[in-house]
Amino acid sequence: MTLDFENAFTERTPRIVNAAKLHRAAARKKADRFIIEGENSVDAAVSTGAATDIFVTESAASRFDHIVTAAGYMDVYVHPITDRAAKHLSDTATTTGLFALCPPVLWTAGKILAGKPKLVSVPVETAEPGNAGTLIRTSDAMGADGVIFAGESVDPLGSKVVRASAGSLFHIPVARQTNIKDALGQLRQAGMQLIATAVDGEVDLADADLSQPTAWLFGNEAHGLGDLQEEADIRVRIPIRGRAESLNLAAAASICLYESARAQSQTDHS
Template sequence: MSPVSLTERSARVVAAAKLLRLAGRRRAGRFLVEGANLVEAALRHRLAVEVFATDAAMSRFADLLAGAEVHLITDKAAKSLSDTVTPVGLYAVCDRPSASLVDVLADRPQLVLVAVATSEPGNAGTLIRIADAMGADAVILTDDSVDPFNGKCLRASAGSVFSVPVLEAPDSRTLIAELRSAGLAVRATTLDAETSLDAVDLTRPTAWLFGSEAHGLASDVAALADERVRVPMWGGAESLNVAAAAAICLYESARTLRRG
């Protein structure tokens, strides 16, 4: 347990609670995670700045917290740090990962997922998790997408936000030009594309563009891609949700790239 005064500990809790809001996260350059999975990942990747836990959480997660400096907090303080219905009483304040688009592109990426105008945090977090699972080099959110470091997105990522670079770009048009200049084929997933995924040359490094769950990829953004691609379907479903489409496309790309 961290040897700080009650007043200082209370001030730290208040500062951490401000990270539940977008403005607070951007001002501090930090974010707040909750729960064993995310706190463990934060500690493992050395991005946890402060850890908070209730008495019950200290006992329950003793192995996870072994060697970590922990601020003991009350159940009332724990509720102020949580955006879930049933807080587990374990939190960490984390520095935002320092990767930039320049860094990612300088490393000659082979596979990148671009989430365009993705407003639903659960979908954004799931896309991050899929990208991590498929060995993607980065996830880039653009065109007013959700903040990837809000609580729901972090939970949906299941810790993958710490494992794969997650970046934000203000404008898809500029981003696509930069991706293309770095040698990536930019491919857009659309329902009406003439080219089937089966016919695409996936030996080239690829940046996949995925639109929002509700509206798909905007036609003007899709038109900027080098190629528009549809996932072939043989059953009765009219479409796939964005996570399913992303999983299929990234799996096929990753499998082909790994074969060399």
């Protein structure tokens, strides 16, 4: 694909100005679009048919020629941009020079649960974009059937969340249900057991029955699950063998999802 970089979009081009505004949630809602940056995210968006537009600098077009070429085959609009325009679009200190615009890709909790999932991550009131993206990525890696952000969580379509998910946002169904009670009710109605981690959990992780359909409740980074622990069917503890006081959210989620995936895989092959 030949791009005309002599007439590339600048930081003052209306299309670039409007795209840069998509780092704000209100602008994303109004435009019905969100912006992503970087090789993994843009590649996933293009390959899954989620991207409508790509913005790329001359140097990035050379580095990521395979993505730009694929975008052309997928009828994605590819726009050459200047390096200054790339800095205007980016929310990082060093930009990759590769961006994409996508319509919202979020599912509803009901649609995820209609597929009779066996393993679902339920981050509750997750506030840190990096953690939210990592939970999506980990859930994807462990073969979970979906991620349902419950409560007033960070926007899963925010650029920092998408970047931390490393493309997984486009691989695994992700939903946002602001009413926590409704989310838990839907999970129960779908026949899933609700499991929470707790330092004083009654069941050791190794002894928990993880072979049945399971929804893991992962608490807020600062406050955990609080009283919401009581909504869980099982409260498990992760044994800590060393001197660390506790595990952070991402580490605990990785361990729990891995154990669930392993237990369910053994059941499927027995």
